[in-house]
Amino acid sequence: MDVYVVDAFTDQAFRGNPAAVVLLTEDRSAEWMQSVAAEMNLSETAFADLRCTDPTHPIPAPLDPTHPIPLRWFTPKAEVDLCGHATLATAHVLEGARRFSTRSGVLTATPTDTGIELDFPADPLQPVEPPAALVAALPGVTVLSAHRGREDFLIRVASADEVRALRPDLSAFAQDSSRGVIVTAPGDQGADFVSRCFYPAVGIDEDPVTGSAHCTLAGFWGHELDRSLLVGKQLSARGGTVTVQLDGDRVRLTGRAVTVLSGRLTC
Incomplete structure (x- = not known):
């Protein structure tokens, strides 16, 4: 094959x-x-x-x-x-x-x-109190809010630079009840928002560019920025760009x- x-x-x-x-x-x-x-x-x-x-x-x-x-x-x-x-x-x-x-x-x-x-x-989100263990696993960032989608936590932090510099405690993520953790902030360098995504529970320490996570990010940043068409950049070592457009209960990536x-x- x-x-x-x-x-x-x-x-x-x-x-x-x-x-x-x-x-x-x-x-x-x-x-x-x-x-x-x-x-x-x-x-x-x-x-x-x-x-x-x-x-x-x-x-x-x-x-x-x-x-x-x-x-x-x-x-x-x-x-x-x-x-x-x-x-x-x-x-x-x-x-x-x-x-x-x-x-x-x-x-x-x-x-x-x-x-x-x-x-x-689309992946609808519910605001949640960020679990203390999860916050502790994100050293050096300012956690502004936390949400939970179908499978992942979404953690908003203060800046794109914090997302870039983040060195999370992956062992703490692996013990969490979610599939993974999306860390996001307002964008820079031509992006509306930035993110990094961590999924050690399913064998992926950090995913380079995550389409399914952008189904979650589209709704969050669409509401925050009051726009349906947005450009997201994932700040992994390999990097990648995803254009998202929220359309009711669907997302176009x-x-x-x-x-x-x-x-x-x-x-």
Whole structure:
């Protein structure tokens, strides 16, 4: 089966967030997918089941863009319900407009002049009292507020410089009840907001660029800035840019992608 490594939410190789994309042409178990994801050792590996696009043709060419392609995502340790950058990577590999059937419903990917636009579910937030252990795990920052989405904590801090300089206690995050922690602040250098995202509980100490987190960030900063169309920058070592547009209970995420490796799985 074909496998690719794609750098997502960037237009430069070796930037953004790398994802592996496996194009399934035969039945494989979840255990096998988890083993492949562990072998790839990237934040997520996507598995697109091409067998289901047309019952009369196992691998139709070209793919039918109206038929949802089953898509699953695995970290090195676990299957996840939603992954933006690996969906962007999959759409980049398959080219053209696509619909994906996932744990988070049907997601669409549409090529535009500015990249590939993903239509994802928004992540509503509830304000919470920041847990003391979580605040203690964020040395050197000024915590201004805390919110909880479906899976992650969102922590707003005072400045982009605090986000850049942050060296969190990841062991404390791993003991938390959430999937992960999003640390965010007002943007600089052309961005409306900045963020960094930490997911040690699912085997990702720091995710380079996180599409699903921007479903959370879009609602938070859309309310704070009273705008629906925003540009976010994730300040990881690799860095990446995500344009977000809040539209009711949906978020449109736009980014580019670059293929850096293509090959074949032999097992």
